[in-house]
Amino acid sequence: MKVARKKSYSGIFRDGGAGSQAKRRFRLRRQKLMKREGKLMVLTGVPYGPGAETLWTYAHSPTYQEPSIMYLTGVNQSSVLLLLDPDSSGSDEVLFVEKKNPLMEFWDGLRFGVGDPKSLAEVKRVTGIREVRDIEEFDQVFQERLRKRRKKEVGTFWLEDVAGKKNVKTDHNWAFKKRIERLVRKSCGSKGRVANIMKSHFELRLPLDKYDVANTLKAQRITGIAFRETLGEYRQFKNECQVQGHLEGRMLFRSSYGLSFPSIIASGPNATVLHYMKNDDNFASAEMVLMDFGVRWMTMHADISRTVPASGKFNPMQKLLYEIVLGAQLAVQKKARAGVTIQELNQVCWETLNGQLEKQFHARGGKSHLQYKVRPHGVSHLIGEQEHDGDPFRNYLSEPMQVGWLISNEPGLYGKFRIKIGRKTYEEQLGIRLEDNLLITDKGCRNLSVSVPKRVDEIEALMRG
Numbered sequence: 222m223k224v225a226r227k228k229s230y231s232g233i234f235r236d237g238g239a240g241s242q243a244k245r246r247f248r249l250r251r252q253k254l255m256k257r258e259g260k261l262m263v264l265t266g267v268p269y270g271p272g273a274e275t276l277w278t279y280a281h282s283p284t285y286q287e288p289s290i291m292y293l294t295g296v297n298q299s300s301v302l303l304l305l306d307p308d309s310s311g312s313d314e315v316l317f318v319e320k321k322n323p324l325m326e327f328w329d330g331l332r333f334g335v336g337d338p339k340s341l342a343e344v345k346r347v348t349g350i351r352e353v354r355d356i357e358e359f360d361q362v363f364q365e366r367l368r369k370r371r372k373k374e375v376g377t378f379w380l381e382d383v384a385g386k387k388n389v390k391t392d393h394n395w396a397f398k399k400r401i402e403r404l405v406r407k408s409c410g411s412k413g414r415v416a417n418i419m420k421s422h423f424e425l426r427l428p429l430d431k432y433d434v435a436n437t438l439k440a441q442r443i444t445g446i447a448f449r450e451t452l453g454e455y456r457q458f459k460n461e462c463q464v465q466g467h468l469e470g471r472m473l474f475r476s477s478y479g480l481s482f483p484s485i486i487a488s489g490p491n492a493t494v495l496h497y498m499k500n501d502d503n504f505a506s507a508e509m510v511l512m513d514f515g516v517r518w519m520t521m522h523a524d525i526s527r528t529v530p531a532s533g534k535f536n537p538m539q540k541l542l543y544e545i546v547l548g549a550q551l552a553v554q555k556k557a558r559a560g561v562t563i564q565e566l567n568q569v570c571w572e573t574l575n576g577q578l579e580k581q582f583h584a585r586g587g588k589s590h591l592q593y594k595v596r597p598h599g600v601s602h603l604i605g606e607q608e609h610d611g612d613p614f615r616n617y618l619s620e621p622m623q624v625g626w627l628i629s630n631e632p633g634l635y636g637k638f639r640i641k642i643g644r645k646t647y648e649e650q651l652g653i654r655l656e657d658n659l660l661i662t663d664k665g666c667r668n669l670s671v672s673v674p675k676r677v678d679e680i681e682a683l684m685r686g
């Protein structure tokens with residue numbers, strides 16, 4: 222008996238769930254960028270695949286492309302270059318890729334490439350790009366295109382702050398920018414100029430479209446199911462690693478797009494380390510466990526934090542502190558809408574949290590030692606093609622939020638706490654963080670994480686199994 226199995230390019234071409242609309246969607250994104258910039262542009266994908274070091278992608282993830290290329294093409298394969306040439310006489314879009322390489326495919330699996338008409342037909346079908354060329358021809362094609370242009374300005378993408386003073390110099394985008402500068406100098410000497418298209422690129426990319434929202438919701442739902450399933454099994458866990466294994470297993474059971482990031486599973490005092498990664502400690506049932514986790518669907522993310530009592534039941538102090546954090550989170554959600562800045566959300570968040578800590582904890586005789594002065598971290602970051610999206614120097618914190626932005630809402634409380642409630646004194650060092658993802662609308666916001674439970678009674682009911 223012969224078992225036939227078709228080769229699948231589904232891991233390489235991510236159509237964003239848009240199906241037959243995919244090529245129109247990607248084409249429109251590139252057209253908008255060309256209209257805005259009006260200049261010759263070139264962008265690079267990641268130079269290496271999973272397992273190699275890259276700054277803005279998680280190397281272990283099956284979704285690893287440079288997000289700017291992912292946004293403009295949906296192509297999830299290393300070593301591709303994109304040339305955009307608005308108002309040119311030739312084709313205005315060219316994708317460069319390596320030659321088909323059977324030896325490389327023997328090691329790393331299917332790749333698309335020059336010399337393989339079948340895979341190049343897929344490029345057209347999913348990305349809408351009609352011209353695909355050998356990456357070895359790039360320098361020559363680029364210089365020809367530049368020569369034809371009157372204005373010798375080339376746009377490319379690298380990460381910098383809005384003032385243009387600080388740059389990320391350790392990633393592939395910076396290395397590519399340097400390469401383009403050398404090529405421009407070679408072609409047109411001092412007349413040439415290389416400009417950053419980061420700002421207009423992010424303006425287009427950050428507001429999610431309906432497919433992105435649908436994919437984000439799917440990521441949130443899967444993350445929610447995995448969380449519920451994990452709570453139901455919590456009694457058998459004695460170690461952070463066991464929680465991680467179960468939670469990530471249940472997420473990946475339902476999504477092959479990989480985790481949003483490696484989970485943080487931090488019990489007791491470990492939760493006061495904000496980016497705790499060890500995940501190898503045993504914990505006692507009296508302790509709280511902070512979990513920061515999430516899965517991807519296509520290129521979109523869930524970025525969720527929940528903090529639960531290992532025993533399945535909050536003690537009175539844990540419940541009191543937990544509800545203070547929850548109150549701050551709700552205050553932020555109420556305030557979030559288009560036009561408001563994330564800086565303003567920070568103000569609401571930490572004022573509410575610190576105010577309630579005074580009123581509900583200190584005024585009742587509670588003593589605390591916080592491990593920071595006013596706030597431990599920001600309440601929000603942008604989410605999109607990357608789990609942390611937008612410019613890495615976070616100039617967006619002071620910009621009015623736009624309809625379609627997806628932001629995290631993650632207040633936290635970290636330190637040592639002691640209080641007498643009834644006849645019992647409670648004392649522990651802990652961290653509590655609650656994180657949801659909010660879609661900004663003009664009237665307010667939509668909490669996309671409602672499928673991940675967080676109320677005290679819900680958590681306790683789920684942990685009873």
Ligand SMILES: [Mn+2]
Pocket residue numbers: 524602629631656
């Ligand atoms: Mn986050």
